[in-house]
Amino acid sequence: MRLYILLSxxxxxxxxxxxxxxxxxxxxxLCSRNPSNRQRGCDKKYGCGHYGAKRGNRKxxxxxxxxxxxxxxxxxxxxxxxGRSMPYSQNNAxxxxxxxxxxxxxxxxxxxxxxxxxxxxxxxxxIGRMLPMQRVxxxxxxxxxxQMCDRSDPTKYF
Ligand SMILES: [Zn+2]
Numbered sequence: 208m209r210l211y212i213l214l215s216x217x218x219x220x221x222x223x224x225x226x227x228x229x230x231x232x233x234x235x236x237l238c239s240r241n242p243s244n245r246q247r248g249c250d251k252k253y254g255c256g257h258y259g260a261k262r263g264n265r266k267x268x269x270x271x272x273x274x275x276x277x278x279x280x281x282x283x284x285x286x287x288x289x290g291r292s293m294p295y296s297q298n299n300a301x302x303x304x305x306x307x308x309x310x311x312x313x314x315x316x317x318x319x320x321x322x323x324x325x326x327x328x329x330x331x332x333x334i335g336r337m338l339p340m341q342r343v344x345x346x347x348x349x350x351x352x353x354q355m356c357d358r359s360d361p362t363k364y365f
Pocket of ligand 1: 256267269270271351352353
């Protein structure tokens with residue numbers, strides 16, 4: 208009987224830690240035509256896609272996941288939509304994005320036109336579509352920008 212109680216507590220502990228531990232979270236597919244979340248490498252003109260890459264005298268505070276212009280962007284896991292998040296202060300053709308939370312993480316996706324800015328989505332359901340990045344940066348590797356709300360490195364989740 209005592210062993211049974213002990214085991215129950217152990218199971219409960221394991222269950223709870225799996226709910227809380229966000230470090231083991233992995234992003235599912237973000238763009239339909241890039242099911243394995245291939246990351247953007249480096250472009251001749253526009254720099255690299257990894258976290259911390261140089262952007263003039265600033266740093267790239269996110270991770271770029273390859274995404275074709277017009278592709279369908281989907282929820283990487285069950286998410287809550289927390290409103291609009293725009294990458295630029297000056298407007299252009301790709302200046303839109305969404306703030307999301309789920310799996311204990313808060314993050315933003317840039318260059319995406321969401322169908323809506325609130326509510327919830329299940330993993331794999333459509334968030335919206337990739338905006339026409341080639342129109343703004345001709346020749347760039349088109350991509351969605353993933354940025355954690357606390358500006359930490361998202362790479363470990365991929
Ligand atoms: Zn980026």
